[in-house]
Amino acid sequence: MAGYILEMRNITKEFPGVKALNNVNFKVRPGEIHALCGENGAGKSTLMKILSGVYPYGTYSGEIIIDGEEQRFNNIASSEAAGIAIINQELTVVKQLTIGENIFLGNEPNRYGIINWHQLYYESKKWMSAVKLEINPQTKVVNLGVGHQQMVEIAKALSKKAKILILDEPSAALTENEVETLMDILRTLKNDGVTCIYISHKINEIFEIADTVTILRDGETIGTKPIDQTTENEVIAMMVGRELSNRFPRINHETGEVIFEVKNYNVFDPDNPQRKLVDNASFNVRRGEILGIAGLMGAGRTELMSSIFGGFPGESYGEVYINGQKVEIKSPQDAINNGLAMVTEDRKRYGLVLIHDVKKNLTLANLKNYCRSGVINPNEEIHESQEMVNSLSIKTPSLETKVNNLSGGNQQKVVVGKWLLTRPLILIMDEPTRGIDVGAKYEIYSIMNELKKQGVAIIMISSELPEILGMSDRILVIYEGKINGEFRHDEASQEKIMLAATGGN
Known part of the structure; x- marks a missing residue:
């Protein structure tokens, strides 16, 4: 691959009282997947908003060169006309419209102002096929899962003849299977000549999918490297400006007596009261202990803990004990009054x-x-x-x-x-590091360690197995609403947890 499809030269952007970008340089070769990394606040989103026309020419200094020609975008439409499309972390689909209507929203095929619905849905199938979305294009988006909604966004971008596709934290709300599907689609797009800019905090994903990585820190370009010429630790050090020798700084701490106990707890689906989301769950947590709760998305982890906290709309029954005393929790205020707290x-x-x-x-x-x-x-x-x-x-x-x-x-x-x-006596943390960078994760883990020392019992739900293994003193695995495994820190492994999470023993 010779030359660059995109060059952003000496980009500087200021907001009142802060310089968000300072002479940033960013170059992307045609047909590559180029990862853009950095801590929260490093300037990644600001740089991409300039590229996508959200911040128009004149509100920043520097040059944008696409295919050798300087571009001055006054709005999003002018950026799209130059072949740039962005898939934001917060999806922008209109959920009450159909898939086809979303794909061609604002760009509907028409004759004399009258929409040609047959052509719209016919063309939609072509773009849906490109992202492996085998669904009726007249299906309303509200009936799709997050993963399929994201595919609709990508299909919409491709329908606009995008040659540079920006994906901002595309896997943040996806299941593992949906992430694999996304990776396959990106590889296919790459083979078709589409250039992708991939923004993610998940270092393992970057090393799986990217050809090149550029790191920003404090609004400045730190460096660009071919992915096969660097390491995860080097990228992290460039992001945070220091070595993180241990990404999961778990401490060994003597746990105290059992402070929190749940017996035979059941939770029902608010939309289908006959369906159990949690089935007869029993567990306990000790003072100064981090109890990790693992499981696949939809296993019932969040439903269990939010119901115990009094914040889930479905019916529930079971027994909850704090310091050996049975408590009745009907609302979050009851939970707070009894020493519970929940990071949602x-x-x-x-x-x-x-x-x-x-x-x-x-x-x-x-x-x-x-x-x-x-x-x-x-x-x-x-x-x-x-x-x-x-x-x-x-x-x-x-x-x-x-x-x-x-x-x-x-x-x-x-x-x-x-x-x-x-x-709080007991702190529930549901996906405590979702959507935050490596440096901020480390700080959250350090806070958890301090709370351990103070005797706070922590229940941590996480979909990231390295996090569960790295920070938990004990791990529960939930499968289809049932506790299907329990492991001490020293006996747990990814293989054992995944086996239990998929129904094995």
């Missing part, structure tokens, strides 16, 4: 109020502690919030900064900090 899987939907500032989000679950006669004491609220920001090293310009403006890793720390201010 989807921080933006369930963990944060994005339009509120850092201070309000940190104190949200514990407001009664800052109230006197129903009036919030602002000094106490500010003091506690600032202490938590300092304790967790949350990077924020001020307590008044809207959490929507923080990086994913710092948003996650705000969620953790919110629950730590409730002084």
Whole structure:
């Protein structure tokens, strides 16, 4: 492959009070899969928003060269006309429209303004076939899983004759099988001459799919390397600016007595009350212990823990004991009152109020502690919030900064900090490092270690087996709603966990 299909030269972008990009250079060869890596806040998304026309020419300095010609995009449409399409992490499909309508949305085949529906659905099949989506194109997108919705987005991009396809965290919400399907599709697109820019925090995926990797840090280009001439550890060191000798800094700590026990717990599907999502689950957790919960997506892990926390809409029954005392939990407030806290899987939907500032989000679950006669004491609220920001090293310009403006890793720390201010005995963490970079993951793990030392019992649900194996003292495996395996840290392996997660013994 000679020459470059894309060159971004000396790109600088400033926002009020911060330089997001500083003379960034980024070059991509035609027909390659080029990974773009960096911590949250490194500038990856800003760079891609410039390339895709979200930030128009004039709001940044530098040059964009495509196929040897300088481009000055004034909007998204002009970027798409040059052959660039982006698949965002937050999917943009219109769920009440059909697959075909989504693929050609805004670009419908028509004659004198009248849509040719026969041609639309006929053409849709061609693009769906390119992404291995063997479904009726008249199916409404609302009836598809996340993996298939993403394929619709890719088909839509291909229908616009995209020659450069940007994928931003494409596997964040996919199952392992869906990730494999995505990888196969990207390899096919590469063979067809489509150039892909692949943004991901999952280092193993980058080394599986990419030809080249470029690393950004603090808004600057750190380096570009062929994937076969570097290592995972080298890429991580370039991302975070230091060596991470142990990506999972688990500590050996003497656990205490059993603090939390669940007996014969059952959860039912709210949409189908006859169907059990969790079947007779029993387990316990000790003080200062990290209990990992593994299993395939849909196994019932989140349903079990959110139901115990009082936040799941389906019916449930079973017994819950804290410090040997049976407790009744009917709502999240009951759970909080009994010393439970839960970092939810989807921080933006369930963990944060994005339009509120850092201070309000940190104190949200514990407001009664800052109230006197129903009036919030602002000094106490500010003091506690600032202490938590300092304790967790949350990077924020001020307590008044809207959490929507923080990086994913710092948003996650705000969620953790919110629950730590409730002084929990038991902390449930559902996918605690989803969508955050390697450096931020390490900081979350370090926080978990500190909580272990303080005697907090931690229940960690994770779909990442290395994380489960690296941080857990004990591991439960759930298969189709039942606990199908239990392993100590020193006896667990990926093979044993996967066997139990797929129904083996």
